[in-house]
Every structure is written in structure tokens, then in C-alpha cells.
Amino acid sequence: MHQNNVVAEVKNLKVYYDMGDRTIRAVDGIDFTIREGDCFAIVGESGSGKSTLGLSLIRLCPGKVSGEIIVDGVDLMKLSDEEIRKFRCSKISIIFQEPSSALNPVMKIGEQLMEVFTVHGYSKSEAYERSVKLLKTVGIPEAEKRMQSYPHQLSGGMKQRVIIAMAIALNPRLVIADEPTSALDVTIQAQILNLLKNLTKSYGLSTILITHDMGVAAEICNRIGIMYAGKMVEVGELESIFSNPMHPYTRALMTCIPRGLKGLLKPLPGHVPDLSNPPEGCRFHPRCPYAKDVCKKEEPKPLHLDDRLVLCHRVGEI
Amino acid sequence: MIELVRGENLSKSYNIKLSLTKSIKVKAVEDVSLSIIKNEVFGLVGESGSGKSTLGRLMLYMERPDSGKIIFKGLDLSKAKGEEVRTARRKMQVVFQNPDLSLDPRMRIYDTLKEALECCKYKGDFKERMKTVMEDVGLSVDALSMFPHQLSGGMKQRVALARAILAEPEFIVLDEPTSALDVSVQAQILNLLIELRKKLNLTYLFISHNLSVVSYVSDRVGVMYLGKLLEIGECDEVFNEPLHPYTKLLISSVPTLYMAKKFFAQNHSGVAENGDENVSGCRFFKRCPYAKDICKSKEPELKGDKHMVACHFA
Amino acid sequence: MMEKYKQLFKSTRVQLCLSIILLFIFMALLADIIAPYDPIEIDLSKSCNPPSKDHLLGTDELGRDILSRIIYGSRLTITISFVATALGATAGIFFGVISGYFGGIVDTIIQRITEILLALPGFLLAIMFVAIMGSNLWTVIVSVSISMTPSFIRMVRGLALQVRELEYVLAAKQLGANSIKIMFRHVIPNISPTIIAQVTLNLGTSILFASGLGFLGIGVPPPAPEWGTMLGTGRAYIFYAPHLIIFPGLSVFLLVLSFNIIGDKLGEIIASK
Numbered sequence: 001m002h003q004n005n006v007v008a009e010v011k012n013l014k015v016y017y018d019m020g021d022r023t024i025r026a027v028d029g030i031d032f033t034i035r036e037g038d039c040f041a042i043v044g045e046s047g048s049g050k051s052t053l054g055l056s057l058i059r060l061c062p063g064k065v066s067g068e069i070i071v072d073g074v075d076l077m078k079l080s081d082e083e084i085r086k087f088r089c090s091k092i093s094i095i096f097q098e099p100s101s102a103l104n105p106v107m108k109i110g111e112q113l114m115e116v117f118t119v120h121g122y123s124k125s126e127a128y129e130r131s132v133k134l135l136k137t138v139g140i141p142e143a144e145k146r147m148q149s150y151p152h153q154l155s156g157g158m159k160q161r162v163i164i165a166m167a168i169a170l171n172p173r174l175v176i177a178d179e180p181t182s183a184l185d186v187t188i189q190a191q192i193l194n195l196l197k198n199l200t201k202s203y204g205l206s207t208i209l210i211t212h213d214m215g216v217a218a219e220i221c222n223r224i225g226i227m228y229a230g231k232m233v234e235v236g237e238l239e240s241i242f243s244n245p246m247h248p249y250t251r252a253l254m255t256c257i258p259r260g261l262k263g264l265l266k267p268l269p270g271h272v273p274d275l276s277n278p279p280e281g282c283r284f285h286p287r288c289p290y291a292k293d294v295c296k297k298e299e300p301k302p303l304h305l306d307d308r309l310v311l312c313h314r315v316g317e318i
Numbered sequence: 319m320i321e322l323v324r325g326e327n328l329s330k331s332y333n334i335k336l337s338l339t340k341s342i343k344v345k346a347v348e349d350v351s352l353s354i355i356k357n358e359v360f361g362l363v364g365e366s367g368s369g370k371s372t373l374g375r376l377m378l379y380m381e382r383p384d385s386g387k388i389i390f391k392g393l394d395l396s397k398a399k400g401e402e403v404r405t406a407r408r409k410m411q412v413v414f415q416n417p418d419l420s421l422d423p424r425m426r427i428y429d430t431l432k433e434a435l436e437c438c439k440y441k442g443d444f445k446e447r448m449k450t451v452m453e454d455v456g457l458s459v460d461a462l463s464m465f466p467h468q469l470s471g472g473m474k475q476r477v478a479l480a481r482a483i484l485a486e487p488e489f490i491v492l493d494e495p496t497s498a499l500d501v502s503v504q505a506q507i508l509n510l511l512i513e514l515r516k517k518l519n520l521t522y523l524f525i526s527h528n529l530s531v532v533s534y535v536s537d538r539v540g541v542m543y544l545g546k547l548l549e550i551g552e553c554d555e556v557f558n559e560p561l562h563p564y565t566k567l568l569i570s571s572v573p574t575l576y577m578a579k580k581f582f583a584q585n586h587s588g589v590a591e592n593g594d595e596n597v598s599g600c601r602f603f604k605r606c607p608y609a610k611d612i613c614k615s616k617e618p619e620l621k622g623d624k625h626m627v628a629c630h631f632a
Numbered sequence: 633m634m635e636k637y638k639q640l641f642k643s644t645r646v647q648l649c650l651s652i653i654l655l656f657i658f659m660a661l662l663a664d665i666i667a668p669y670d671p672i673e674i675d676l677s678k679s680c681n682p683p684s685k686d687h688l689l690g691t692d693e694l695g696r697d698i699l700s701r702i703i704y705g706s707r708l709t710i711t712i713s714f715v716a717t718a719l720g721a722t723a724g725i726f727f728g729v730i731s732g733y734f735g736g737i738v739d740t741i742i743q744r745i746t747e748i749l750l751a752l753p754g755f756l757l758a759i760m761f762v763a764i765m766g767s768n769l770w771t772v773i774v775s776v777s778i779s780m781t782p783s784f785i786r787m788v789r790g791l792a793l794q795v796r797e798l799e800y801v802l803a804a805k806q807l808g809a810n811s812i813k814i815m816f817r818h819v820i821p822n823i824s825p826t827i828i829a830q831v832t833l834n835l836g837t838s839i840l841f842a843s844g845l846g847f848l849g850i851g852v853p854p855p856a857p858e859w860g861t862m863l864g865t866g867r868a869y870i871f872y873a874p875h876l877i878i879f880p881g882l883s884v885f886l887l888v889l890s891f892n893i894i895g896d897k898l899g900e901i902i903a904s905k
Contacts, residue, residue, distance in 0.1 A: 046500055186527065189571065193573065213573065215530075216573045218573060256505040258505075265534070267506040271500070380805070380806060410806070411803075414799040422821075424821045437808045
């Protein structure tokens with residue numbers, strides 16, 4: 001799996017929002033690589049910049065973006081607006097959190113799905129056939145009948161399936177799923193995660209899953225990146241991160257989640273910093289139980305250990 | 319074991335107007351009985367639309383049940399006089415899910431708390447009392463002069479909790495108190511709740527869709543589905559040996575950090591549909607992999623002694 | 633929250649409109665001092681004189697100084713618009729909040745009555761009232777306020793319905809706070825921004841209504857220098873002496889426009905949150 005082709009590469013990505021009197025550094029220098037068949041989870045709390053990161057990857061982000069985003073050998077940052085529009089959907093697509101606002105309420109499901117094909121040059125009859133097939137693929141029963149349904153006639157889980165169908169319609173290389181199950185009930189969440197997992201396998205898709213829930217990430221991903229205050233503080237294989245989290249924030253996140261009755265949780269003090277004025281040095285130091293003087297002054301440099309990347313001064317000491 | 323609050327055969331339905339002449343009745347809670355013991359944390363789990371929040375509001379007597387009664391410390395609230403009801407309700411407080419909506423955006427924290435003290439006709443020194451309560455919920459006194467929008471989500475939830483305990487309640491309904499918070503803040507609030515319960519001798523009804531959170535704080539749990547309680551029991555028992563197929567499905571659907579094999583959840587499809595609560599048989603019938611003929615025709619009763627379950631085959 | 637309202641005064645359009653309104657208020661307050669002539673003194677020898685050095689805006693058909701009449705008229709217009717809007721808004725808030733907050737049978741009764749009133753155009757309602765009660769300053773004020781009350785009730789009720797279901801109101805109820813306190817402490821303050829925007833818009837509309845009544849000859853009766861009445865009588869001389877209607881018309885136009893622009897901007901600011 002490790003020798004697979006690289007699908008996407010992100011280098012020194014920065015996204016700044018100019019708010020007049022201050023600049024919000026939502027994403028501040030992030031690097032990662034996605035290989036074919038990868039399901040890469042980006043985990044972080046609200047305000048960590050994870051959604052901004054997702055949007056900037058398909059250049060839908062209103063902020064100032066700099067760095068390199070190379071998908072399938074093309075640097076998205078260098079494409080014109082027209083080129084990026086064609087690139088979206090056919091090579092890279094996105095699934096949003098709220099299924100009800102991602103579909104047009106006055107258009108039939110079938111019309112919306114077929115539009116994806118017709119816009120990219122398919123004939124109407126071909127678009128129809130492909131749409132029906134697609135709905136079947138994402139597990140929607142009575143696909144032909146559903147083509148005639150309006151979004152409000154479908155449940156949240158079904159809508160999310162339709163959106164997934166639209167996202168994979170043109171066989172993209174990379175699908176970005178931004179909290180795809182946060183608006184759904186747990187039993188439905190399990191169904192959708194299962195679907196995503198199967199699609200990744202059978203279509204050879206690469207997926208970036210943005211989530212706040214470590215459990216969701218553990219469910220379907222093979223690699224994971226932990227974001228904190230605009231930085232990726234730890235990246236690595238899922239198993240190795242879960243068995244041996246190196247960054248104190250990763251550890252804290254894992255001890256924060258109630259898992260059965262195992263004594264009192266160890267909550268992290270404080271909250272996520274203001275991204276227009278992040279703390280100096282390591283951004284996590286005010287909340288870190290292991291912080292030393294060096295953490296307050298110097299920003300830690302990325303440390304590569306085998307397949308792992310950690311942003312901490314005290315790796316190995318703690 | 320002293321009983322604190324009891325709901326008997328509670329039902330509540332809402333009319334939803336579709337057009338001028340057409341309207342449908344949605345049964346949010348249907349014939350539910352629930353007894354909460356003093357000093358326990360009763361966890362109520364269920365998915366959206368299960369009626370768990372409505373049940374919480376009925377237990378608070380915030381909404382009047384269509385039928386059934388609420389008995390708080392031996393007093394039947396439906397038969398009690400106005401003043402008695404008001405005193406009883408003051409002893410039953412509530413913390414809601416959304417920290418942005420639970421505090422009046424136009425009032426400073428001080429005024430919000432002052433209102434609570436005035437309502438309880440508190441005789442002592444307001445400032446002193448506020449100070450102790452703010453300490454109890456882990457906030458500094460400086461926060462008193464602030465407006466809600468100057469506080470973080472976790473801090474707002476702490477203020478909402480402070481307002482609730484100012485009334486010196488015995489029973490608090492926590493309606494998804496941590497669902498809008500980040501995990502690290504959620505853990506802070508959960509620990510605070512556990513601490514306060516010990517310190518102030520409180521009883522909680524903890525409503526959440528998050529099973530791991532409920533299992534962390536609760537002594538007993540109840541599982542709701544489409545307006546009915548399907549299973550009640552000791553927390554450990556329900557989560558380790560669930561009897562109802564729906565509880566099994568719920569538990570196996572929770573994403574965990576251990577990649578356990580989850581045959582049940584992976585082979586399940588179907589959703590809770592509006593109108594399913596009106597079928598004559600078991601309301602989980604359509605989704606249940608074990609369903610037999612009897613499930614379609616006869617509604618199972620909630621049976622059992624300590625660990626109760628409503629299923630023909632449990 | 634205050635920062636948002638500061639944004640209002642930063643807009644040059646709003647600044648301009650505000651200065652127009654202040655200018656008229658200033659004129660109304662100091663009419664006795666700044667008006668060059670008596671507004672009701674008739675001098676038929678000067679009938680319909682065009683603007684000149686002596687009479688900056690000319691004279692009307694009875695030789696009265698138009699500038700003085702506009703200055704004194706602003707007193708009437710502003711009084712009518714402010715008092716009528718205050719009355720209408722107060723009644724609207726009162727019935728609207730009660731209707732929305734309590735719901736049930738009270739709500740049904742208030743809403744049915746409101747619907748009946750809304751079925752008639754507001755201006756027609758005002759005309760009917762004045763026709764029955766006779767026209768003087770007070771009937772004009774009351775008729776204008778009646779015409780705006782139903783829509784106020786509607787708006788306030790909708791807002792109150794939203795607020796009463798909010799968690800902080802439920803929490804206050806659980807604590808045993810009484811309804812009147814909740815209404816004054818939580819409901820009204822939280823719906824006030826929208827009400828303020830609506831009131832500003834209504835200040836403009838009520839000027840239009842009052843002048844409309846005057847134009848039809850059922851407003852504040854002559855010889856009072858009411859702008860609408862001036863327009864109504866001046867209409868006969870529109871080709872012969874257009875200044876008779878240009879200047880009162882311009883006054884109505886400027887004042888109404890100013891209130892509307894400020895009201896719109898306020899609404900925009902409230903919606904942006």
C-alpha cells in the first residue's frame with residue numbers, strides 16, 4: 001500500500017483571511033501527501049482550520065491561499081478559473097456536512113444528478129443511464145423511482161447518499177468529505193461510513209475525511225492527520241497513531257473521549273486559541289501539560305520518524 | 319432508594335398543520351412511564367425524533383402531557399395548586415443544548431443570574447451567592463460583567479449550569495448539554511457535572527444521542543425509539559448485554575477507537591420513518607433483522623424487573 | 633452589538649438623510665424664529681407670486697409665503713408622523729407581544745381582528761376613520777396610527793413567537809419568572825432591533841399618509857399649513873404657478889425618502905447578524 005502512486009500532494013499550504021484590522025491564519029503551513037487508495041482523516045476541533053483546509057483544496061475558499069496543491073500532477077494554484085471548474089468533479093470533488101442544503105430543493109434528484117454528466121458532455125440518455133446506475137451503487141433502493149423524487153421526499157441519510165453519488169459520478173481521483181455524517185443519526189452514520197469505505201475500495205478512490213470525531217476516523221481511514229490551530233501537529237498511519245500517539249494534543253484528544261466506564265476523563269484545560277493571534281512558539285503550549293521554556297519561544301520543526309510526522313519539541317522525552 | 323420524580327403513562331402529541339384542513343398528529347411520546355431515583359443519573363438515549371427531549375420537558379412539567387401525570391416527591395403536579403407547582407418546578411431545573419440560545423444575548427451574566435435569584439426570592443446577599451456559584455461551575459467572578467457573546471461555548475454552558483443551581487434544585491434535566499461543544503471542552507463539562515452532583519446532592523436526567531457520553535455519566539439508562547422506551551436498565555448491563563435489537567444496533571453503530579468487528583451495523587439498512595409509530599405492532603419491526611409475524615401485529619410491553627425491555631424475543 | 637450600529641453612521645447616505653431629517657426637526661422647533669412671515673396671513677395682492685428676493689419660495693394663491701408655510705408645516709408633519717408612529721407602534725407591540733407570547737384563544741381573537749383590518753388597505757382605513765370622526769389634528773394622528781397598527785401586530789407577533797420558544801425564556805419560566813417580567817425583560821428587548829427598523833420606515837409612511845389625507849382635503853383642515861393640503865390646493869395652479877406644489881412636494885419627498893433609507897439600512901444591519 002505504501003508504494004502506491006501519489007494522488008495529491010500539498011506543500012506549505014497557507015490560508016489567511018483578511019479581516020481589515022487583523023489577519024486570521026486559519027491554515028498556516030501544512031504539508032501532506034495522499035496516495036492512491038488512501039483514506040486520509042483530518043481530525044481537529046472547531047476552529048482548528050480543518051474545514052478551511054478542505055475548501056482550499058478545491059479552491060473554493062474565500063481567503064488568501066498560497067502554497068502548492070498538486071493533484072494528479074497538476075498544480076491547482078496555477079490553473080485559471082475556467083480550468084479549475086473543469087477539474088472539479090472530474091478529478092476532485094467534495095461532500096459537505098449538511099445534506100439538505102447541498103441539494104437544490106426545487107429540482108428532482110434525477111435532474112441534479114444528470115446535470116453532472118450533461119455539463120461534462122454526455123448525452124441525455126447516457127446521463128440518465130449512468131445516473132440510475134450510480135444511485136444503485138450508493139445503495140438507494142428503487143433507483144428509477146427515486147430519480148423522480150424531490151430532495152424533501154428523502155431522509156437525511158438518503159440525501160447524503162445522493163450527494164455521494166454526485167461526488168463520485170465522474171470517477172474523480174480524490175474525494176473530500178467534510179464532516180459527511182455529523183448531521184446524521186448514529187445508525188445512519190454507520191451506514192454512510194460503510195458506504196464510503198466500500199466505495200474507496202471498489203473504485204480505487206482516494207478520500208480525505210474531515211471530522212471532529214476520532215471514532216469516525218478510526219472507522220474508515222488508514223492514515224490520519226491531527227490539526228490544531230491551523231497546523232498539522234501529527235500525521236501517520238492510523239494504527240501507529242492510535243497505539244502510540246506522540247504529540248501531547250493527540251494524546252489529550254484520545255483521553256477526552258468517554259469510552260466505557262474507565263475512571264474520570266482527563267479534559268484539556270482552556271480552549272482553541274484565536275487564530276488571528278495564536279500563541280508564540282508551539283501553538284499548543286498554553287494547554288500542554290509537558291510545555292517547557294523552549295515550547296514558549298520556538299516554533300517546533302516537523303520531525304519525521306519512519307512514516308510519522310510530529311510537530312513537537314519534546315518527542316521522545318515524554 | 320427514594321424515588322424523586324415519576325412520570326406515569328405520559329403521552330404527548332403535536333398537531334402539524336399541512337394545509338387549512340389537513341393536519342397530522344405526531345406522537346412525540348406515547349404511554350411512557352419513567353421513575354427517577356434520588357441521586358442517580360438517568361441517561362436517556364435515542365436518535366433524533368425519538369421524543370427524548372419532549373420526555374425531558376414533560377418530566378420538568380415545562381410541557382403539559384396530553385395524558386398521564388408527573389409526580390415530584392409524592393406530589394401529583396397535575397392536581398397541585400399553582401403556587402405548589404411553581405415551587406416544585408423551581409426544584410427541577412434544566413440545561414439546554416445550544417449555549418448560544420440558553421442565555422439572553424442582551425443581558426450581562428450578572429443580570430441573568432440576578433433574575434434567577436429574584437425568581438427564587440433569595441433573601442441573602444446576591445453578590446456572595448453568585449460568587450460561590452460561579453466558583454462551583456469553575457468560572458471567575460470577572461465573567462459576571464460580560465455579555466454572552468464574549469464567552470466561549472463551554473463557558474456559556476457553565477453559566478447556564480450556574481443559573482440552574484442558583485435555584486437550589488434537586489433534579490436537573492440535561493438536554494444534550496455537551497453536544498454543541500468540542501470534545502476537549504465536552505470532557506471538562508462532563509467532569510464538572512459529575513463533581514457538582516456529588517457536591518450538591520443532585521439527580522440528573524441526562525439526555526443525549528451520544529452513547530459514549532451517556533455511558534460515562536449514567537447509573538441507569540433508557541433507550542427511546544419513536545416515542546417509546548424500549549429498554550431500561552443499569553448502565554453497564556444495557557451497554558454490555560443489550561436485550562433489545564434496537565439497542566444492539568445503536569451500540570454497534572457507534573464509531574469507536576477500537577476497530578471491532580461490527581457485523582450488525584454493517585448489514586443494516588433502513589431508517590426511522592414518520593408514521594412508523596402508528597403501526598399496530600412493534601415500532602422497530604421494519605428495521606429489525608429478527609422480526610417475526612407477532613412483531614407486526616402485537617406491540618410488545620416493557621417487561622422485566624430491573625432490566626426492562628420491550629421485545630417479544632428478549 | 634453596539635459596533636454594528638456604529639456602522640450605520642459610517643454610511644454617507646445615512647449621514648445625508650440624517651442631516652435632512654435634523655434640518656426639518658430644527659425648522660419645526662424654531663419655526664417662530666426663522667419663518668420670515670406669518671404662515672396664515674393672507675395678502676391677495678401677492679397671489680401666486682413666483683420665487684423672489686422677498687419670498688424665497690414664492691407665494692400661494694392667497695399670497696401667503698410658501699417658505700413660512702413649509703417651515704410651520706414641518707411642525708405639523710413631524711408631530712403627526714412621530715405621534716402617530718409612537719401610538720401605532722405601542723399598540724402594535726402591546727397586542728403583538730400578548731398575541732405571540734400567550735398564544736391560544738387570545739392569539740386567535742387578536743389575529744382574526746388583525747386579519748379583518750389587514751384586508752382593507754391601510755390608507756382606506758385612515759380615510760374611513762377621518763370620514764366618520766371628522767378631521768382635525770388628532771383624528772388625523774389616530775387614523776394614521778390605526779392604519780399601521782395591524783401590520784405591526786403581525787410583525788411583533790411573529791417575532792414574539794420565535795423568542796418565546798428560545799431556551800433562555802424556557803429557563804426563566806422554569807425558574808418561575810412571571811409572564812409580564814419575561815415579556816419586558818426578554819421578549820421585547822430581543823425583538824427591539826427589528827421593531828426600531830420598522831418604526832423608522834413607518835415614520836416615513838405616516839408622513840405620506842398624513843399628506844395624502846391633506847391632499848384629498850380631509851387632513852388637518854385649512855388654514856393650517858399642512859404640506860398635503862398645500863399640494864391639494866396648489867394642484868389647480870399646476871401649470872400657472874408650479875412652485876405652489878414643487879416645494880411642498882419636495883419637502884414630503886425628501887423627508888419620506890430619508891426615513892426610508894435609514895430604515896432600510898437599519899434592517900440590513902439587523903439582518904446581517
